[in-house]
Every structure is written in C-alpha cells, then in structure tokens.
Amino acid sequence: MRHTISLLVENKFGVLSRVSGLFSGRGYNIESLSVGVTTDPRVSQMTIVTRGDDQIIEQITKQLNKLIDVIKVTDMVELEHVEREMILLKVAPRPERKFEVFQLAETFRGKIVDSSERTYTVEITGDEDKIEAFINLMKPMGIKELVRTGKVAIAREGVKT
Numbered sequence: 001m002r003h004t005i006s007l008l009v010e011n012k013f014g015v016l017s018r019v020s021g022l023f024s025g026r027g028y029n030i031e032s033l034s035v036g037v038t039t040d041p042r043v044s045q046m047t048i049v050t051r052g053d054d055q056i057i058e059q060i061t062k063q064l065n066k067l068i069d070v071i072k073v074t075d076m077v078e079l080e081h082v083e084r085e086m087i088l089l090k091v092a093p094r095p096e097r098k099f100e101v102f103q104l105a106e107t108f109r110g111k112i113v114d115s116s117e118r119t120y121t122v123e124i125t126g127d128e129d130k131i132e133a134f135i136n137l138m139k140p141m142g143i144k145e146l147v148r149t150g151k152v153a154i155a156r157e158g159v160k161t
Contacts (some may be wrong), residue, residue: 002031002152003057004083007046007064008071010039015069019046019093022063028052032085032150043071047152076115086125090145091138092118108134119144 009015016035023030032051038045052060057075064073076083093101101120105112110124124134128151135146 001053001057001077002051004076004081004151005048005050005057005061005064006074006076006153007048008038009046009070010071011042013070016046018067018069019048019064022067023048023050023060026059026063028056028060032148034150036152039099045152047150049090049151073157074141074155076153076155082156083127083151083153084125085128085131085151086123086149087131087135088113088121088123088147089135089138089143090114090119090121091133091141092144093120093141097141101138104134104137110134114153 003159007019009019020030020033021108028050031051033048035046036043037043050057050060061073061075064070074147098120101122102112104110105120105122105124108124108126108130112120113123114121122134122138124131126134131148135143
C-alpha cells in the first residue's frame with residue numbers, strides 16, 4: 001500500500017541525507033520527496049511517499065522517530081488530509097492543436113507559464129488523479145518534457161497530527 005509520510009525535521013545540514021539514507025540502507029524506495037522550510041526557519045517539513053505493508057511502514061516510522069533531527073513523524077494515511085503536487089509540462093502541439101492546449105490547461109485550472117514558436121509550458125497543480133488525467137490528455141499533443149514535484153500533504157483542520 002502506498003503511504004504519504006509527513007516529517008517535521010530540524011532545518012540543518014545533512015538531515016535530508018540521513019533520512020534518505022535510512023530508506024536506502026533498509027532497501028525501501030522513496031517514490032516522491034518534497035522538503036521546505038516551515039513558518040519557523042529552524043524547522044522543515046518533509047513529505048515522503050513510499051510503499052509497504054503495515055509492518056514495513058511501522059518499521060519505517062519507528063526508525064525515522066529514532067533519528068535525532070526528526071521532530072515528528074505522521075503517516076498521513078491515518079488522517080483526513082489534503083494532498084497536492086505540481087507539474088511543468090512542455091508540449092509541442094501541431095499548429096491545428098495549439099488552441100486545444102489552451103482549452104485543456106484552462107479546464108484543469110492550469111496556466112501557460114512559457115511559450116515559444118513551437119512549444120508551450122503548462123503548470124498544473126492538483127491531486128495525483130488530476131495530474132495523471134492531464135498528462136494522458138497531453139500525450140497525443142507531443143510532450144517534449146515533464147517535471148513533477150513530490151507530493152505535499154497537510155492534515156485537515158481539526159485533525160490532530
């Protein structure tokens with residue numbers, strides 16, 4: 001099963017390396033990872049997506065809790081939460097399909113963030129299903145390049161983390 005694990009960590013040199021080293025050292029894959037500073041510049045929020053059964057996820061969370069720079073570990077699967085990710089997708093549509101790119105970007109509440117004579121770069125933010133749907137619609141247009149952030153997640157208001 002796929003799990004989104006949220007970590008509050010000290011915002012210090014080497015913390016990301018120690019966390020990723022924990023995963024690689026035990027043979028667990030990180031499907032996505034995002035890190036950013038919180039409102040407190042001494043603390044960063046890390047969101048990790050990984051796969052495993054309940055026993056593996058329990059082992060991962062216990063090991064993460066043992067790391068000295070980790071303040072808090074939350075398996076978001078246990079909580080009501082909101083998840084988002086972002087993509088930047090460069091597409092080179094044939095001239096007769098250029099307007100379709102604009103329409104699809106608008107339908108998905110995305111925006112064209114760059115354009116050239118032959119390409120458009122579209123920014124889309126949303127949950128995984130929305131992102132996948134947009135990518136699938138763009139494939140026939142001629143995707144030139146795609147970059148994708150890791151997932152970010154936050155518990156819904158009123159949910160104790």
